[in-house]
Amino acid sequence: MSTTPQPVPPAPAPGTGPSWTERYAAAVMNTFGTPQRVLVRGRGAHVWDAEGRQYTDLLAGIAVNCLGHAHPAVVSAVTQQLSTLGHVSNFFTTTAQVELAEALIRLVHPGLDASDSRVFLASSGAEANEAALKIARRHGGGARPRVLALENAFHGRTMGALALTHKAAYREPFEPLPGGVEFVPADLGALQAAMGEDVCALIVEPIQGEAGVRPLPEGLLTAARRLTREAGALLIVDEVQTGMGRCGTWMAHHLLAPGTTPDVVTLAKGLGGGLPIGAVVATGPAAQLLGPGQHGTTFGGNPVCAAAALAVIRTLRDEHLPERAAALGRRWSGQIAALPGVRGVRGAGLLLGVVLEEGAGPAAEVQAELMDRGFIVNAPCPDTLRLAPPLVLSDADADSFTRVLGEVLASRASRQEQA
Template identity: 75%
Template structure:
């Protein structure tokens, strides 16, 4: 008999670990190490490479608004790509035209004159188009563009110039000039910054990366009045908040009914998982970009347009706007009662859950929730973000609330 016990064999790496190792050697490190390698999704569930199931309460950061593999989106994409996939913008398609018409009706329900749409591939690209519209409006006489502190509008050079966070901006400076940041929600600061040399103001009605923080009551109305008086455009970034996320087609419809911005940008939930963005403009702003002044090879392609039309139709036919409001309000009230939660911000199914200092960093809480089968994220050290599919079941929302209660109780007691 051996005097020494056998050395146990090293356990084989999990499939997640194997794939993540390959990721590290193949993909640029722009996102850090991925938490899991996801291989399948159905409805509000996803599964990782090791077969573990999760309830997806982030929906690809507000993208998969109908969940994963929704039959309407799958059918629309399958039919379209089997008929006509890519054609470039030397041509157009019925899907592109029909979607543009539908978006002007959704964004501007009062049907302002001359509404037009530029279809892109992402929210960043939609905001890049809005930036160029602002430049065309302003010319050399109006070199200034106003944005809000804590704003996030994307990571291309133009959209990044509109984004406030220094850590995102500084490695890539000099950025396109003329952008100035003013305190979010401060009407007096806006009034003081506006003048005849300002081309545009861009705002998010709910600042997502700032921790899901809505602009205060009355701010959007004041922004519309003041920009109009100064001859500046009002651009509303609805990339994360639009397409029903708050219980209205556009968050500004909910927060400031009746105002008409000059440009609205969309993406994320618009395609239900397919990459698509849009800049929807009205009045003078709709005519500022002429042939050759902007473009995209893939923007408005028939497949993405067909997916977006399926999303719009499904939200309508299934009455999801009312469902979003009902579930969102009930869930927010339940979450506010959880010990360790300081407040719940947002609207509909876009919610920021504020955490007490005693429970520790939100990223660690998100990690603990993921280990228990729930996907959320932490845009701020004290905030969890919830942006689930619109088809989320009451039972799954309640299960998350119970699990969050357990996690926060354990962390407070530790």
């Protein structure tokens, strides 16, 4: 067999041959459907497509680009690190990896003794939740086979994370999944009834983003900490979408349950500001459950991603962006909620779910009309639009969206009256 390298076929010249969308369909697995646009450039809270049209990005890569696009701090950190040291295996460490782990412990558990916590760095939120599930299994052993998760939960699409995810349409094509997971309503009575000494862990999202931005009921997270402690189970808090200042505090559980210390917290999305990174922060006995050879990842703790995360943390802190998210979120959600056609707004900070009145939806149609008007949002469920913009979003951009959303909803209402 010949070992001579074969030339790569040239790509079609711009403006000739198939479109980018057609080429996508011919080359990329159909796991995401047809792309809504082909994006080529971004700056701050704005992106441009291949046709030159500009959009205000109110989704930020699904709560990822917390500093917007091409932020100078991230660009500089990545450039400097990549020009120095791009990747090492986990037989070694780097200064960026160590500094990031130390910073994350301080962010997740402010004021606590840092010596009681340890960090595992991964490449995504699903990976972080896989690691958390393995920590739970190590804690439970054979005596505690049950894991509790909440109805409407979303924790990822890898097999372990998928086992923790409630939506049947995501789960059923891949069953049998890792066993022992039970789903309970986000209700104190149901949680009390399900908890027992055979439970190894409970995993919760402070705000369920994929379910339409649904915060846990008031007091439930505090009660969950009490119940898990009494039963000897771990409390795992999934902050993948809600962490890193998005909800107006560094972690959403700081807002919903002040003073609560979970055993395990998972992070990703906004942590890298656009670079792929996830993290598990474990505290107390949970921090010591995974030993050498029991878990690993090739790219976790990659120095380039770690440098990006450090730049994100510094910028969020120096520019007071969690506080900015809290203030803008309060004002913006109130203005949106006052629009005709809007039933209410859920969430906190700059993770908001705009719940549409029955006559205004379906939300996917409203999303498409907003895209045509230059605003990127998404519809995680039939009656709700999700807003998760960069935390650097300007007041002017927020106000412009409110105006355009009002116009879109008014136009839809008028068309329905005429039909």
